Amino acid sequence: MKGKFSISQTIMYILLSLWALTTLFPFVWVVNNSFKPRNLIITDTFAPAAGDKFTMANYTLAFKRINIGGAYLRSLIVSVSVMAAVVLLAGLAAYALARYQFKGRALLDSLIVASMMFPVFCTIIPVFTMQKSWGIASSGHAGLSLLSTALPQIAGNLTFAIIILRGYIRGLPIDLEESAYLEGCSAIQIFFKIIVPIAKPSFATVAIFSFLWSYNDLFTQMFFLRSKAEFTITRLLNELTSMEGTNYGLMAAAVTLVVIPVLIVYIFLQKYIIKGMTAGALKG
């Protein structure tokens, strides 16, 4: 595969870079504008934040009004819990749905597809009432409030995770599992010793998205996180910018502050996607 630049390689690089421009642009635009005076964001939106167009005012304003550190921590607690639970539970269920033949499997498949479309604003009220009766919602206790946010998010992310993992596991050759079985491994052992390592890229993908969607899921957070001592970073910055419809500088700074941890998580988990490529030496 080594060689000089071929025409097809050049064309691919051009096309890939064109798309990369479209995806990079909004990010650069947001970060750039977060360092600009708020009135220039509308009138001179594409100018670089340099010289007299540079200001830290948006960030000082954001930091002045809120306690950001605790909110980051609470975001991580909720989203990492959701991510871990989703990866584990969805992995087990997806494995079973991919490998076992049993009555009612088609029904379970349909139930999962159906539940992916349940809009969260249709399910939130019963979930709230239920969690209130268990004493975990609206209890005034920060730990319980975080738990009551995480639990519905786990359920909400399970379904897409099962679908992705099931598709991936189905595509895996069954040979490795059979040889492990001959060596005396039980199905559970096969899951942890064979499936999890070779499906690591897919698990990493699911982990990224469940982290991201838990982190960005403002609606559930609005219901279950109430006092500032409970706020996650997404919830806190939404409160800050909610009324300031026209202070786009503050909004750009808030978006930047929210996005950074997600990108760190993505870049960190991406290593597993790549590692899967080299380590998962499958024999087709």
Place this chain on the structure above:
Amino acid sequence: MESMIYKKKGPLFLFLVPAFVFIIVYLFYPFIVNIINSFSVIQGLGNLPAGVNAPWYQNYVRLFQDQKFKTALVNTLWMLAGTVVFQVGLALLLSLMVDNIRKGAQFYRTVYFFPIVISAAALGLLFNMMFMMQGGMINQVLAGLGTKAVNWKEKFSIQTMLIPVMWQYVGFYFVIIVTGLNNISEDIYEAAKIDGADGIKRVRYITLPLLFNVLCTCVTLSVTGALKVFDLPWIMFPNGMPVDSTWLTGTYMYYSTFNLGDVDYGSAIAVFIVALGVIIARLANTLLKEKDY
């Protein structure tokens, strides 16, 4: 093609029960309440039902007479076709290319993820500033070329609404397909090379068949995604603007539930969306299975 290992069904319950307990308690129980709600009278989200509709199926009759819902359904079907063809298609194309370049794959993989991370509020603002009639980015370029300002959000409202949504979620399917590609070992490619299959042939005869399951997953996800897409369209085109022409099933359900407080009607729309989604997803999966497997 069931293996010996999976003849004993004992562990099956251990695998399925934890996930399905969550799904049943947090998704199905509330959705059953939602179905009951669709037959009740509820004004204002969070209020208790104030009796049963007369006749009890009234909301479902209303669905078929509601002009706005008809608009929403037609627009959503466009969205659905667009997501399957463009989102998944483009994601497949991009991931195949990234898989075949020698350097910099890491860079593209990272950058293509960006649009999913940025909140819909920020993307909505950006797109509004691009398509804005007065001094928007596109119209500034047009002015430079001596062309009159175009009111994109009126003249091309559907396109202006669909393109950002398509664009935003290409990265999602891209990541899933890239993950699937990693599963195809170099050995197969090497073997194929010896057999003389390279370039397009390699993609057609090796990559695509091996990606089949992953692509099925993407189709299922894009169908369900298109039916409930809500945030970016709502921020760019609230209240079906201009003049009730850009409703989607997702935005119309939100509007009915929150803006009008017509919770029971919103619930009926949700039930309809779920039923439609299951039918389309099943249909798509049977079609795909018959063709290739």
Place this chain on the structure above:
Amino acid sequence: MKKFLAGMLSLTFALGLTAGCSSAPTAESSSPPPAESEQATSDQPAEQSAEQSADQPPDAAQAVTLNVFSTYAGSDGNAPNYQDALAAWQQGTGNKINDTSATADETVKGRIRTDFSAGSEPDVLFYFTGADASSFLDKVLTVDEIRAQYPSYATNMREDTSPKATDGKWYAVPVNGYWENLFVNKKVLDAAGVSLPDAGYTWDQFLIDCQKIKDAGLTPIAASFVDVPHYWWELSIFNNTSPATHNTIPQDINDDAAKAWIAGMNDIKAVYDKGFFPENALSAKDEELQELFFTDQAAFLLDGSWRANTIVTRASDDDEKIDEARLAEFTVVNFPDKGLGRKSTDVIGGMSSGWYITRKAWDDPAKQAAVVDFVTFMSSDEQVSKFAGANSATALQNGVTVDEATLNSLNKEVIAIINAATAFTPAVQDAVSGDARDAMFQAIPQMLTGSVTADQLIGDFIAAFTPA
């Protein structure tokens, strides 16, 4: 991987729980509480002040934690005042507050309704008095009920101007109010050669001015009928009614109120047909079209009192110092009148929110005195003066006291308008809020494009609206 996952799960939940234990559920306040606590005790009801000496904080055993909700959150101009007041009250009484304030968007309104139906409502709340409150009126107390036990409760407020609920009773003790009027960008007027409107601005003169502005290639009025038709709807109807009749709701398509509403809608359509609104008034959000006003492309903006804060914000790039020269390019004038029942100095305004005490707190012997004391403190003359400042009307018997030195040019113009107002009339849309009203607002674009007539629009409303 198994160990890793299990470890992660238990670790994160453990962290979650300890984080909960270590952080007491109290309001975070950024500023130190003011030292004075006299009024906290001086407003105590008769029975209570006998038991508690005025200068001694209550014992710790008596201290309670109140759950408080308000809409003073986010970037509400009063959020800092609110935090200061909470800190002062906690300091003065030894009680604690669990503050769950949030900006009242549709989600938060849903949350409040859910709380009331699930029995997890706060002890006191500062919330709207219109239809948004109608579902929980049986779970809060009227001022009269409270006065039966605490005779001095809210006696510093005028009952006649305090906002009433949809059942006509007085529940909520108001703080600051609102008004709706016409903001002006003077730079655009200058560019079009239009002179600044004076006190008796007439509708005819307004239309002439708009034409001049349009001829100069500028946009006369920044407005969107996509998401915020509220102000044009309200003021156009007000121009066809009078302060005395404005809050009459049409019952029949032929009654006087219906005629006034139809005339108001036709006034909007006339302005629309003349092209005085932005060309994309039906295809752009209010927030986008407001930009035309802030960036010197549109002359007029009809909006509520809160927009004065936005103008101050947008006039300068820094919160620390206001750009007075830029701010002076904006002003506010009375909405032009048609010379029918309404004089141009008759202003739409009033109070649409207030402090409620819930039955849940009232029936709790440990909390009853504390919630009454809390509302009394939050609605004291001093606090109301602070919250209302120069920008809004209040229901205070004695009016507000404002420090002139802290006012900017826009504040002073607002005060002049408020002082010269011949009437403050509450917005009738608050009396009819609900799905019938919102469906009517949603159909206004159809009326403007001509697919629905004003008669049909109002007729459909009358058919759908059920009075409380």
